[in-house]
Amino acid sequence: MISDNGSSIISAFFRVFSKEIKLADAHHFLDIADKSKSKKQCENEYKSAKYDLLDWGHHIGYETQNLYKLAYFVLKEVFETQQFHKEVKTTTHTYKDWAKNPIDYPLASRDKGIHQVDCTTDLSALEPKDIAKMVMNVTDNSTNSFMQQIRRNLSILERPLMTASGDGKSYIYANFNPKYAQYVLTILRTCYNFCLSYKTPNGKKLTPAQRIGITDKQFNLEDIIYLR
Incomplete structure (x- = not known):
């Protein structure tokens, strides 16, 4: 699972998937971004990270200029020496503990610039690759794509806006209705x-659903409605 560092969703994940986590069949990653950055700052970080990645690949000797492949090579090298967990020794036993040691994600994005990744579950049994x-x-x-779908398609969630003169709120486009919004969100999800x-x-x-292995086919609306 991937989330931000909100404690409620992390606690829920560890409670529901406690067995899978102990067996190392489930993992939780943190996507950590500084949301106070300006759009211009994010754009500059994106361009700088892109240049650094290509420059790194050139000096190491990789022929490819594919940013995705180069980012993978960077991460594989990073995990040869760095881990998300640390080993803690007591008088009776040894165990793994979350080190809170995030890494910079090598592929910066235009909308959030350079961001970091951390993992709260134990990956020590896995190879760096x-x-x-x-x-x-x-x-x-x-998540961002889903939120965009909500903003673009669900007018039922539209809240009142401030008028241009700033003297009050305009309800002309506001159809906010929490009861039916819940129904519509379930359908959209x-x-x-x-x-x-x-x-x-x-x-x-x-x-x-296909990407995470829940199903091996793409459904259409008729499949969902008629449970096919």
């Missing part, structure tokens, strides 16, 4: 996860 593959998928793009496909880094078009 496997950890690098997992970290490459740590992004909040899917199901449609987004199972019906709408998006291009993945490897070029395939998959739904979010």
